Amino acid sequence: MxxxxxxxxxxxxxxxxxxxxxxxxxxxxxxxxxxxxxxxxxxxxxxxxxxxxxxxxxxxxxxxxxxxxxxxxxxxxxxxxxxxxxxxxxxxxxxxxxxxxxxxxxxxxxxxxxxxxxxxxAQGALPEIKGIRPIDSEHSAIWQCLWGERRENVRRLILTASGGPFWAHPDLDLDQVSVEQALNHPRWSMGPKVTVDSATLMNKGLELIEAHHLFGIPLDAIAVCIHPQSVVHSLVELVDGSLKAQLGRPDMRLPIAVALAYPDRLSDAVPSTSMKELSGLEFHDLDEGRFPSVRLARQAAVKGNGHPAVLNAANEEAVKAFLAREIPFSGIVRSVEGALGAFKGGGESLEAILDADRWARAYIRENSGSLRAL
Ligand SMILES: NC(=O)c1ccc[n+]([C@@H]2O[C@H](COP(=O)([O-])OP(=O)(O)OC[C@H]3O[C@@H](n4cnc5c(N)ncnc54)[C@H](OP(=O)(O)O)[C@@H]3O)[C@@H](O)[C@H]2O)c1
Structure with a gap:
């Protein structure tokens, strides 16, 4: 052009x-x-x-x-x-x-x-996604790792999570943390919704489902690990045991540049990274007891039939209620769990998904009162 x-x-x-x-x-x-x-x-x-x-x-x-x-x-x-x-x-x-x-x-x-x-x-082959180009840094990383690879050679995807502001503080009572604390992300500067999602780890649950659809990889072949430095943006493991990762500073201009310029590359989209910035990288298991969001998202995705739409809409409404100081931080995930438990299932058509979305929003609005007292 x-x-x-x-x-x-x-x-x-x-x-x-x-x-x-x-x-x-x-x-x-x-x-x-x-x-x-x-x-x-x-x-x-x-x-x-x-x-x-x-x-x-x-x-x-x-x-x-x-x-x-x-x-x-x-x-x-x-x-x-x-x-x-x-x-x-x-x-x-x-x-x-x-x-x-x-x-x-x-x-x-x-x-x-x-x-x-x-x-x-779409061209069929996994790395040649045309039409949708991910901007989420994790999915951009996976997308880039997949360029030149064949689908049958992919064993699993590993999504990295910074852990948000609370992961490194296991003694904090998540019933008591404030809106300001939840919005104080240690690595990324983002809008309020996604910042709260990072604090509950629901962001990683949503990203798990996103990766499943985007790359056509089964849910049980997508893992999550905590990587507090946010330098390794995600990884792909191939059948021979090779691990490919994309690394860089936590700067969203890079995945945006990758998405806009594909299949080309933009010069100097972000400043060069020094090797010193790559030292001391840590990886930890996700504590699903304290942060059950990824488990909930996985279960909703396995069930299908509107459950992912309920997960998403219930989470949106609950985050809104938390930001309005109507429910405690821990009430967000409890609300989502409650909505998923009460949902009877829908279909996969657009109408059914929009119905599930409306149902979940109404459910959260009607039931958030029970969480206020905490
Ligand atoms: N920020 C990141 O680093 C990051 C990383 C990965 C993925 N994402 C995803 O990217 C999306 C955007 O995130 P963000 O952090 O950029 O959000 P944001 O800073 O809150 O910005 C949201 C944008 O959408 C507009 N908007 C909000 N509600 C709207 C409505 N009802 N109707 C029309 N426009 C509306 C806002 O307009 P006004 O503010 O002018 O009202 C603003 O332009 C989210 O889905 C997030 O999960 C973000």
Whole structure:
């Protein structure tokens, strides 16, 4: 392509959104900001499409639909958190666009549907994913490790988790930790939803389901380990015992650059890493007793039939309630467990998934009162 690649950024005012604008700005001959969405904040940017407002408002949704299906749009960066990103993602994929996906919730709630939406364009072989390019650093790492490998040669994936702010403090009472403590992530600067998800380790549960759909790897062949330095972004083990990992600083501009430039590489996307920064790397087992989120996510994914959508929606609502100081931190995972236990199962169609999503939100709103007293 001789003209710059036209990029639409959904959630341009957020952490991923702003870093995406930075990557675009630093590569003006290669990328052009074609469109963007803003919520309550502003980027003061101009583009062919500027959509302001909240997802769910008819005017916002209609304009986003026009933007992501516009024939001039090449790549859509999806970085609006939560279930509300599903509609625009499906529209972009159905319109034949490449999607650089930060919003893992989309694949958690409707992974099979989303992967089907670009199946016609995929080349079949695992490393040649076309259509969806992961931005999550772990999935970007796995994606890069898989380039040049054949699916039958992959034994397992290993997702690394920083552990969030509480993992290294086993004596902390998780009923008592504050919103400020939960938002104080030791490694990454991110939006509030994903930061709280990192603290509960639900982020890793969501990423487990995301990896399963994205790479077509069975759930029982995906492991999680704690790696507090966040330098090894994830690993792939091959059948001969080789381990491939992608390493780098905790800087989301790198996976964003990888997603936008694929199959090319951008020069100097992030500063070079010194070997000293790679010293003292630690890896630990996940304590599923204290942090049961990954187990819950795995169980929900095995059950299917709307359970992943319930996991995701219940978690979104519970995180919202925690950030509003309505429930304690430990109430987030308890709420999700309660919702999963009460859910009778649904189907795999879009309607069934949206029903499961609505059911879970209502369940959490109705039942969060019982957690307030803690
Ligand atoms: N941040 C990271 O390092 C990181 C890493 C991996 C994956 N992710 C994933 O990327 C996604 C975005 O995360 P983030 O950290 O960038 O979030 P964030 O900083 O909270 O930004 C969210 C963006 O979405 C917009 N938005 C929020 N609610 C909206 C709504 N109802 N309607 C329309 N727009 C809305 C916000 O607009 P306003 O703020 O202007 O209202 C903002 O532009 C999440 O799914 C997260 O899990 C993030």
């Amino acid at each position: 001789t003209r710059p690649i036209n990029v639409a950024v959904l959630g341009a005012t957020g952490s991923i959104g702003r870093q995406t604008l930075d990557v675009i700005d630093r590569n003006p001959g290669r990328f052009r900001l074609f469109g963007l969405t803003e919520g309550v904040r502003s980027t003061n940017r101009e583009a062919d499409y500027l959509v302001q407002g909240q997802a769910g408002e008819p005017e916002f949704d209609a304009r986003v639909e026009s933007m992501v299906t516009d024939p001039r749009c090449d790549v859509v960066v999806v970085a609006i958190p939560g279930a509300r990103a599903l509609g625009p993602t499906l529209s972009a994929l159905h319109a034949g666009k490449d999607v650089a996906l930060a919003t893992k919730e989309v694949l958690v709630m409707a992974g099979a549907l989303v992967m089907k939406a670009f199946a016609g364009r």
